[in-house]
Amino acid sequence: MPTPRPLGAIVLAAGLGTRMRSDRAKVLHQLGGRPLVRYPLDALAPLAPARVALVVGHQADTVRAAAADAELADIRMVLQAEQRGTGHAVACAATAFADFTGDVLILYGDVPRIRPDTLRALVDAHRADDADLTLATICFAVPTGYGRIIRGADGGVTRIVEERDATAAERTVTEANPGLYCVRSEVLFPLLGELRPDNAQGELYLTDLIALAARAGRRVRALRMDRIDEFAGINTRGELARMEASLKAEVTGHWMEEGVTFEDPATAYVGPEVVIGRDTVIGPNVVLRGRTRIGAGCRLDGTAYLVDATVGDRVHVRFATVIEGAEIGADAVIGPFARLRPGTRLAERVHLGNFVETKQAVLGAGTKANHLTYLGDCEVGPDTNVGAGTITCNYDGFAKHRTRIGERVQIGSDTQLVAPVSVGDDAYVGAGTTVTRDVAAGALVVSRVPQRTVPGWVARRRAQAAAAQSAPPAKPGPVTKPVRKRAAVKRRARRRS
Ligand code: UD1
């Protein structure tokens, strides 16, 4: 069998996307938590093209950065400094393909749902027919906005006419151009030089390549596609929102098939890279983004926001919890109203309750911090109890310092741990303590102000207040009076000591 010709690809992503009415380049708008430009690149990856050119223009650096970690062997950034149309954009990639001979797939950066299988089908049809140019076509019930496919008497495609340039009769054609082509490189680049901006937009249309190839006697083939959703282009915010909704429904549908319960699928947001274990129950208003992994048998009560979170099996995430870049061991209970920030690592059976915040905090198995606590830059051993209102004071205005707390430690309520500091295993920290020096294992540490009791103080105070109210209004006293009073108190104190 002869070795197949090399496969290359060009992805067009230079346009601003005027119809988005945005300061941000269209391909940077997010779909499913990822910029649009990532979608065609990720669809190409399984085909392992030998070379890919990404044509960038508007906000080129940001688009480049968004594409940087695509899993493509040889991706070259090509600048289209001035957006003179889709044909001009492809021509800008010519130098990146100067030493390349093979079949070149051309994709638009604003058609994000294309699947690798569809790209493969187009390449296979192109090669099987030994075609010079193969284009995908699709029949939309309402093809508004798309170029229309014009066929000749023999049924072959002779040209594409853009909607703006089409006659009324041509606009009734429902077979449209989804914007996916496979072209022999030897045919593609020379023909691009013949494009002319003789159209409503004064641009060099890539779509005119079809007529040029057909007229030059090249083998032009069309492959009719049937999955309409796959070829929807994003040109407006409305289209973006509709695609987001359909993508979301598809993703939650997939996880339901895998055994996940959504109490209200319409309000669950699950990103494309998220993984959820079976028998997990997701309540309303739950957002799962990035590379979040949820184990089996978990329960997320509702109103939760998880990004890049790793959650073990049977974890209960209670109402209104935010988890970012954190790992949670099996059987943990988190929230309500907890916030786990990056670098948090919880072993199994940890409990974090309401208004508890953690950051770069490593907590051992069975440790609990159930109320109003900040644990930052710290390690806490297993089976330790952190009382309400505990704060690791990790920042001295210059640098962050770590707190180390051992196993089976009891941290009393309203404790401040001024880092760097450590508390040994089995130690007790009395409520209200400010820990500024290391505490030995098994020790009790208390830094409380001694309690003072004044018997009958309230009754005397009330009597004074009542007397002041019934007395005639006092003449304004000398301004120095309060000072004299304080001096008298001080004198009395001195006499007592
Ligand atoms: C294009 C097609 C139309 C097709 C539709 C499918 C042309 C002339 N028309 O129209 O037939 O039905 O897509 O979605 O090709 N771009 C550049 N540089 C430019 C212009 C555009 O890189 O100078 C990029 C854009 O960033 C975008 C893509 O090309 O990702 C398509 O451009 P867009 O303006 O959206 O074309 P459509 O009007 O949708």
Ligand code: MG
């Ligand atoms: Mg478009």
